[in-house]
Amino acid sequence: MLRVMIVEDERPILGLMELLVGRHPMLEAVGAYTSPLIALERFGELKPDAVFLDVEMPRLGGIELAEKLKAMDEEVQIVFTTAYPNYAVEAFRVSAVDYLLKPVTPDALERVAARLAKNQALRSAIRSAPVPGERAPVRCLGTFETRGLDGQLMSWPTRKTEELFAYLIAYPDRLAGKWQLADLLWPEMDEERALHNVHNTVYRLKKALKEAGLAVDVTHTNEGYRMQTPKGFSDLERLRDVKGRLAAISDERDAAEATEAFGSYAGELFGGKDYPWSVGVAAEAASHHGALARMLAAWHREQGGGLDAAKEVLRAYLGLAPLDEEMNAALLRLYADGGEAGMFRRHYEGYSKLLADELGIAPAAELRELAARLSL
Known part of the structure; x- marks a missing residue:
């Protein structure tokens, strides 16, 4: 009900x-x-x-x-x-x-x-859907929140501490040079003061993680810092892992895993926080989300009676990426093939208006021809 x-x-x-x-x-x-x-x-x-x-x-x-x-x-x-x-x-x-x-x-x-x-x-x-392990302590997709061992949301001592943690989450188990961090986090500051801030912020980060009971190891070398986390520590890591292992969905287990990873993407990386260095990682995460949407839609289409599920996957994806030409076309074809002229018309009109407003262009010729055949 x-x-x-x-x-x-x-x-x-x-x-x-x-x-x-x-x-x-x-x-x-x-x-x-x-x-x-x-x-x-x-x-x-x-x-x-x-x-x-x-x-x-x-x-x-x-x-x-x-x-x-x-x-x-x-x-x-x-x-x-x-x-x-x-x-x-x-x-x-x-x-x-x-x-x-x-x-x-x-x-x-x-x-x-x-x-x-x-x-x-x-x-x-x-x-x-089955989740590989427990809920990730760190959610980066559509928001940015970290929960301690007790399940409570962490409160960071400073904004720069949170941003440093975000950077190390985006590039886990990789040496982050101390001068690189100084330039990323304090670009306007002179080098010595910026480097001093890096050391202090790393200290605050390690202290906050320890107090939260999180098994995170931040190590220091002469060159910089490296953060190592348990497997499945963030939803970003899980998204990367699933996309890296699945080139296509071949069975129900793959489908369940892909569905979980797809559903974890609730929007822009770090909730759209204004971290200039995160643009490339945000594009990577969005690309993985689109790839999983394509795989899931294809899987559901191939299964008997799975067309409604395929349409729901496409609608969920387009709710976050409404200008994606390939996915709009895929959804419109499903409406057309299923004889859903009303749904085709409504989606086509909305998509056409959005393209005109945002990009000043019309839908692809193939879609215009399909719309003409359906007497729109």
């Missing part, structure tokens, strides 16, 4: 949505509001699996509300309701599952409910 919140400023339509949702065997209405502000207030308490949002609402529109809800719970599924059939790109930007045209019919709700249930099932599978 999926817990659903409904937000609609027109009371008669809200009543109709409550009635339709209440009659559906897979859905349970846990809250219905004409005020988006009250809905936002109650969201954390109710913890719905999905939210049906009107697009046009006073004081706080559906798109803006969706962004706020996603910030509170990135896994909540958003479905928009609208009277405008040409609307698409805004839903595309906030990774909406679908949208319903008013007046909403039982058949349309049935289609959306089936999609919501499939998405929920796949996410449950991702969360319960």
